[in-house]
Amino acid sequence: MRLFIIGATGGIGQHLVRIGLERGHELTAYVRSPHKIAPHKQLNLVRGDLFNVGAMARSLAEHDAVLSAFGPTTIRTTTLRRDFGRTLASAMEECGVRRVQIVSAAFLFRKIGILGALLKPTLFRFMAPDMAAMEREIMKDELAWTIVRPPRLTNGALTRGYRIADGELPGHVISRADVADFMIQEAETPAHLHQIVGVAD
Numbered sequence: 790m791r792l793f794i795i796g797a798t799g800g801i802g803q804h805l806v807r808i809g810l811e812r813g814h815e816l817t818a819y820v821r822s823p824h825k826i827a828p829h830k831q832l833n834l835v836r837g838d839l840f841n842v843g844a845m846a847r848s849l850a851e852h853d854a855v856l857s858a859f860g861p862t863t864i865r866t867t868t869l870r871r872d873f874g875r876t877l878a879s880a881m882e883e884c885g886v887r888r889v890q891i892v893s894a895a896f897l898f899r900k901i902g903i904l905g906a907l908l909k910p911t912l913f914r915f916m917a918p919d920m921a922a923m924e925r926e927i928m929k930d931e932l933a934w935t936i937v938r939p940p941r942l943t944n945g946a947l948t949r950g951y952r953i954a955d956g957e958l959p960g961h962v963i964s965r966a967d968v969a970d971f972m973i974q975e976a977e978t979p980a981h982l983h984q985i986v987g988v989a990d
């Protein structure tokens with residue numbers, strides 16, 4: 790498959806690239822810092838802007854799916870996530886690519902456990918509405934979307950033993966490698982179209 794990876798230099802994104810290449814896919818990594826990624830013959834490295842529809846659409850054309858692990862680190866008030874979602878949806882419409890998966894966050898589920906319930910209105914109070922706005926931009930009828938909401942991320946090993954649940958959170962921690970593995974599997978064999986998916990180890 791031809792997969793378009795966003796956030797490829799990050800924790801989950803590096804696993805998306807590694808697993809995607811291992812499974813023989815042809816990848817485009819659309820990044821702001823190409824120097825962070827090692828070249829590979831099946832990897833097309835593009836320096837790109839996540840907030841420019843035309844530039845993104847030109848690079849995105851003729852791919853089978855978009856996999857995003859984009860996430861700004863700020864917890865302050867921002868619209869970066871919403872603006873990214875809006876740009877991506879418009880770019881996809883412009884170039885006719887329909888399949889998309891984006892990493893969001895488990896704190897948007899209603900039932901999130903005690904720690905999540907404490908953090909959502911405090912530490913994550915600005916992040917949560919921006920994350921929800923990003924999801925809304927992507928959950929368009931014309932897109933074949935899957936929203937992936939992981940709980941707390943670790944740098945633990947790839948287990949492939951993760952649990953998946955549509956519309957709810959099946960646990961409270963998952964490795965970045967397992968999130969990426971789920972997304973590559975889901976690209977290959979879509980089983981959660983138009984679903985918000987909870988994943989956990």
Ligand SMILES: NC(=O)c1ccc[n+]([C@@H]2O[C@H](COP(=O)([O-])OP(=O)(O)OC[C@H]3O[C@@H](n4cnc5c(N)ncnc54)[C@H](OP(=O)(O)O)[C@@H]3O)[C@@H](O)[C@H]2O)c1
Pocket residue numbers: 795796797798799800801802820821822825839858859860861862869892893894895938939940941942943965
């Ligand atoms: N941490 C958790 O426990 C947790 C839990 C649930 C959900 N999440 C979500 O999962 C996301 C991915 O996690 P992660 O650990 O893979 O994050 P990460 O390592 O911080 O990676 C984030 C990626 O987004 C890119 N990025 C950030 N701001 C950008 C901008 N303005 N323009 C272009 N690219 C930008 C980064 O690019 P650069 O390398 O160029 O900076 C990087 O590739 C998080 O950002 C968060 O939204 C996190």
